[in-house]
Amino acid sequence: MINTARRIEITGIVQGVGFRPFVYEIASKYLLKGIVYNTSSGVLIHIEGNQQAVDSFCKEIYEKHPPLAYISEINHFEEYTKGFSDFKILESIEDKLKSTLISPDISTCSTCLNELYDSNNLRYLYPFINCTDCGPRFTVIEKTPYDRKNTSMSYFKMCESCITEYTNPQNRRFHAEIIACTNCGPQLFLYDNNKKRISTENPIKKAIEILSSEYILAIKGIGGFQLAVDATNHDAVIRLREKKHRKDKPLAVMSYDMERILKYAYVDDTQKFLLKHIASPIVLLEKKEPFLLSKYISPKNKYIGVMLPYTPLHMLLIQNFLALVMTSGNKNNEPISKDNDEAFDNLSEIADYFLIHNRPILRRVDDSVIKIINNTPRFIRRARGYSPLPIIIKKNIPMILGCGADLKNTFCLTQKNKIFVSQHIGDIENFETYTSFKSTIEDMKKLFGINPEIVSYDMHPGYLTSKYAMELADIKKISVQHHHAHIASCMAEYCIDEPVIGLAFDGTGYGTDGNIWGGEVLVCEYKNFLRVGHLSYMPMPGGDLAVQEPWRMAISYLYSVYKNNLLNLDLPILKNIEEKKINIVIEMISKGINTPYTSSMGRLFDGIASIIGIRDKISFEGQAAVELEMISEGNYDSTYDYECTSKDLHKILLDPMILGIVKDMRTGIQISKISKKFHNTIISIFSNLCSIIYKETGLKKVVLSGGVFQNSHILIGLTQSLERNNFEVFSHKLVSTNDSGICLGQVMIASAIQ
Numbered sequence: 001m002i003n004t005a006r007r008i009e010i011t012g013i014v015q016g017v018g019f020r021p022f023v024y025e026i027a028s029k030y031l032l033k034g035i036v037y038n039t040s041s042g043v044l045i046h047i048e049g050n051q052q053a054v055d056s057f058c059k060e061i062y063e064k065h066p067p068l069a070y071i072s073e074i075n076h077f078e079e080y081t082k083g084f085s086d087f088k089i090l091e092s093i094e095d096k097l098k099s100t101l102i103s104p105d106i107s108t109c110s111t112c113l114n115e116l117y118d119s120n121n122l123r124y125l126y127p128f129i130n131c132t133d134c135g136p137r138f139t140v141i142e143k144t145p146y147d148r149k150n151t152s153m154s155y156f157k158m159c160e161s162c163i164t165e166y167t168n169p170q171n172r173r174f175h176a177e178i179i180a181c182t183n184c185g186p187q188l189f190l191y192d193n194n195k196k197r198i199s200t201e202n203p204i205k206k207a208i209e210i211l212s213s214e215y216i217l218a219i220k221g222i223g224g225f226q227l228a229v230d231a232t233n234h235d236a237v238i239r240l241r242e243k244k245h246r247k248d249k250p251l252a253v254m255s256y257d258m259e260r261i262l263k264y265a266y267v268d269d270t271q272k273f274l275l276k277h278i279a280s281p282i283v284l285l286e287k288k289e290p291f292l293l294s295k296y297i298s299p300k301n302k303y304i305g306v307m308l309p310y311t312p313l314h315m316l317l318i319q320n321f322l323a324l325v326m327t328s329g330n331k332n333n334e335p336i337s338k339d340n341d342e343a344f345d346n347l348s349e350i351a352d353y354f355l356i357h358n359r360p361i362l363r364r365v366d367d368s369v370i371k372i373i374n375n376t377p378r379f380i381r382r383a384r385g386y387s388p389l390p391i392i393i394k395k396n397i398p399m400i401l402g403c404g405a406d407l408k409n410t411f412c413l414t415q416k417n418k419i420f421v422s423q424h425i426g427d428i429e430n431f432e433t434y435t436s437f438k439s440t441i442e443d444m445k446k447l448f449g450i451n452p453e454i455v456s457y458d459m460h461p462g463y464l465t466s467k468y469a470m471e472l473a474d475i476k477k478i479s480v481q482h483h484h485a486h487i488a489s490c491m492a493e494y495c496i497d498e499p500v501i502g503l504a505f506d507g508t509g510y511g512t513d514g515n516i517w518g519g520e521v522l523v524c525e526y527k528n529f530l531r532v533g534h535l536s537y538m539p540m541p542g543g544d545l546a547v548q549e550p551w552r553m554a555i556s557y558l559y560s561v562y563k564n565n566l567l568n569l570d571l572p573i574l575k576n577i578e579e580k581k582i583n584i585v586i587e588m589i590s591k592g593i594n595t596p597y598t599s600s601m602g603r604l605f606d607g608i609a610s611i612i613g614i615r616d617k618i619s620f621e622g623q624a625a626v627e628l629e630m631i632s633e634g635n636y637d638s639t640y641d642y643e644c645t646s647k648d649l650h651k652i653l654l655d656p657m658i659l660g661i662v663k664d665m666r667t668g669i670q671i672s673k674i675s676k677k678f679h680n681t682i683i684s685i686f687s688n689l690c691s692i693i694y695k696e697t698g699l700k701k702v703v704l705s706g707g708v709f710q711n712s713h714i715l716i717g718l719t720q721s722l723e724r725n726n727f728e729v730f731s732h733k734l735v736s737t738n739d740s741g742i743c744l745g746q747v748m749i750a751s752a753i754q
Contacts, residue, residue: 004051005034005079008058011042012072013101013389014065015146018132019043020089021174022066028169030057033084038092038145040449042100048081068103068133068278072392072418089175092145100144101418102137102447104385105222105365107280107310109134111172116312122161127204127313128186128359132176134278136222138388138423139361140178143447148177152360159184186359188313193348204316207355211317211324216240218329218343218351222311223365223384223423224336225329225343227351232322237294240325243350245332247619250298252282252305252367254326256318261285261306263322264292270372279385280310281368293323300627305369310385317355328366333427335436338364363443364436365423374716379736382410383424388444390418391734391744394495398754401441401452402746403465405482405739407508407621409433411441411465412743413450414751419492419744420448421735427621428464438468456480456750458742460510478750482509483517486705486737487524488745493734499525500701500730501693503686503718505708506739507547507602507622516540518600518706521650521689523697526752532696533650533689535604539595541585550606550624551577551616555585556595557607561658571665572613601682601708604654608678611661612671622707629711632675639681644689652685679713687721694727704731707738 010019015038023036023045032049045061047054062074108116112129115121123129130136140152148154158166162181165173173179180186190203200206210217214236217228227244229236231253241247255261258272265285267275274283282305287298298304307326309315318324329347330336337343338361343354365387369380379386396416404411409425422444425437445451457469459479469477486509487502502522511517512531519535539556546552554573558566564586567574574582588595605625610616614631615624641656657678664674690702702722709715709731719729735741 004054005046005048005081006054006058007077007079008045008047008061009042009075009077010045010061010071010073011100013068013070013103014043015100015144016103016137016141016177017068018066018176019069021132021169022069023061024087024089024169024174026057026060026064027087030054032057033087035084035088035090037090038147040094040100040144046079046082046084048084066132068106070101072101092147094145101390102141102144102146102388104138104279104387104389105136106134106278106385107308108312108315112312113315116315122181125316126182126185127188127311127316128180128357129312130176130178130180131173135178139223139363139365140359141447142362146177151178152362153178153180155360156180156185186357188355188357191344191354191356193344193352193354195344195348198353203355204313207317207353208320210353211321214239215352216243216350218347218354219313219317220340220343220354220356220361221313222361223363224338224361225347226326227329227347228317228324228326230321231293231297231325234294234296237296237325240327240350241296244327248299248623249620250301250303250305251325251327252307252369253293253297253323254307254309254314254318255323256309256315256321258308260322264288265304265306268372270375270377274370274372274377275306275308277385279368280308281370281385282307284369284371284380297325300630302630303371307367333429334432335426336364336366363423363440371710371712373710373712374719376733378710378732379734380710380738381408381424382421382736382740387423388420390420391492393417393419393492393748394497397747397751398454399450399452400454400456400747400750401469402743402750403455403457403469404743404746405458406460406463406465408736408738408740409437409465410740410743411437412747413444413448413452414747415448415450419747420444420450421744424740434464437465454478454750454754456746458482458485458510458746459512476754478753480746480749481512481529482742483520483522483706484524484529484749485742485745487522487529487703488526488748489735489741489743490703490705490730490732490737490745491524491526492744492748493732494730496701496703496730497526498701499523499697499699500703501690501697501699502529502703502705503690504706505601505714506706507600511599516596516598516600518598518602519604519652520599521686521693523693523699524703526748528753531649532693533652534599535601535652536654537597537599538603539589539592540598540603541588541595543594543596546603547606547621549617550610552585553603553607554610554616555582556589557604557654557658558611558662559586559589561655561662569662571611571662573610573616576613576616601706605708608661611658612665612674614671625708625711628675628678629713631672632679632713633672634676636673636676637680638677639684640677642681642685644685646692650689650692652689657681679717682714683717683721686718687725690722690727691725700727702727702729704729705737705741709737
């Protein structure tokens, strides 16, 4: 007997995850009548039936929803009965308010993989197999509600077999919007780099032969192109590096299964869980020796970035190899290519062959990268598998655009208590990436129905992101100091709404005094901050050129201590760099010519790396600092001397440390021990300084942010030291600690001071 009716409105990740078929199944179980359909805001249900059955239905909807679903809000309203004769899934309705969450792209599920290798299955060896529990989502949806007509699969008309599955409530592909098979779905094609199609009945088999012959293959994935070579072939890896102009930066690899990964890398339980997670990120693993892959994949690095196959195409391609290099399909420093013609234009000078398909990619999404530090997953790059999942905060804030920084850019948009951080955009240093930045902002505004009232941006006047913000019309503009944003971003992750001590360590950030900051101690709230300490200022000879040539910072630190007598020191830098160049830099410093002042921790790491002979020039950002971290060894706790002034604010004077390092070099101390001692010193300096600031302020919460905290020694050592002193320490988990996380801080600060 029907004696009650209820309208249920559900928001969250409830589209593209099998939610409507799940609702249908529960309604059938309890013999209930009504309807369910998608809206631009989520899912709407009208249910009728016995009161007890309706209550049980509502309970199961919340407690037993599909594994990929996430319910952020569920509202119940009593309704009049409408006399439905059965329960149906209706066509979706588009409304003006777009507040539904969109699922990230999900790796292929085990059930689909079983079908992939089942010779009796309709989708046997079909490289685009998917279901309601897996496959692309964010990269194929054009707009909400999530219906086939609103995805890139609208180009493909379902065959009778797929229609039968799609309309059958008992089938696991019931209302699977991007359902496809060999007969009606996307297809693969193989081309050479002259855009000539290769005649073959089996493009995958031919592609495997190509990869086995030292050739470079461009592969169209789900969020863009990837460049692949055999990871055990030295010549192929070297050739890829040369053609991509990627001299030393580590390359990621992909292996078919855990058994193969364990042949060349160590994997703990946390790393194994991440590798097998539905997001399938690249995970940084420690190499095993002897290392069975090419030594040119990640030179002078203990770690290698590894992922498991996350698409059926990957599974079919990779099963004959120990590992394939699988790196972003782009020119150096440009966005990843996503369209076929774009890939031929951009990658034909790099790739020998192209394995493409005819399903459009609607937005670029690169692979995510994660490093386990202190037993916790930390994002190096947050993208595929995680974007566009929002950061949830405790209160509603206005619609704000946070533009981020120019390096490792992401931006974010806010909607009530949700902050949508974009996928990784990259370094905005050319027209192509800047164009991608702007178009991705417009795409996400449209996708989530967000029209920002405020734009927040970095106060650096030279950033392209800041110039973009300043050129926007009819919108309130709020500039935010770089390191304040770093600390605020981590505060937002933990919903901290009180003053904290913030340690912000990175390479570059424009300070309120016009100098370049980066080794900062701040007392922070969202609304304002006070700079209470920093590394002492040092000249940065040549400005940005000193970033590319760490030896310039080495001379700056040495000149501070030894003046012109530094030329008499017996150090590697004085043998590696021409004396004429060193004299020019000394003159620049002494006369103040093109030598902006910096308190940057990143530049300190660069300078020390050069002083002890690790690296004088870099080919990618942070290379010298990474290699300094990689050689740090030893179990001793010794530190170098330093001084700390306390007039006005705490300034860390590093001359005593430089004296100690040079002394150790002259007495033949191993550079691995010098590196360890240097790391210990940084930990000691800032742990002690936090204790001093506690006495001055009473603050016991310490927030750590900035790219330097990707250094395991610094993050673990400083956290442990502070916790021994009874501080509560917070570091990033939801966004990266590097510059790709600061857009989150920008919107939190803008919301506080609007």
